[in-house]
């Protein structure tokens with residue numbers, strides 16, 4: 380188990396997206412990603428060696444110094460790392476553990492909430508999709524609706540389904556997403572509300 384993790388950034392804010400949108404949450408962004416999305420807006424996260432190795436106990440203490448009820452582990456692709464110790468440490472402080480992942484690497488850690496946001500550049504593993512609490516599919520264009528349905532067929536019946544317009548395509552895609560959800564009401568919409576609020 381890794382006692383240190385490459386920590387790119389960490390901050391206390393509100394979760395902006397998905398089922399827990401609007402809740403106070405401490406974000407822990409780990410370095411390292413092997414997915415390679417061409418449109419990635421955190422490419423500086425890709426190389427884990429560019430980020431300081433920080434002791435898991437210190438990371439847990441950062442969260443514990445705040446009132447945060449939830450820690451969201453994100454990246455990069457956080458599942459490139461062994462996360463058992465991190466989630467154990469957070470849970471020992473009564474902090475709920477959430478992860479945002481592409482689902483493309485094997486699951487480690489103990490999670491209260493698993494958000495899988497599948498990417499076309501490295502397919503999610505079925506073993507991760509079946510454990511997802513939330514499937515969040517970013518919509519760039521019309522063909523992404525079929526792609527979203529393909530993944531919705533692989534998650535469990537308990538999994539919440541969200542379509543999220545890609546931020547720069549919002550003007551073009553928002554009306555289509557709203558209409559799609561009206562026709563396919565198993566889906567809900569996820570908006571990047573933190574960007575509207577201009578918070579991290």
Ligand code: SF4
Nearest residue numbers: 412414415416419455
């Ligand atoms: S999975 Fe996330 S961090 Fe990795 S390339 Fe894609 S958008 Fe960027």
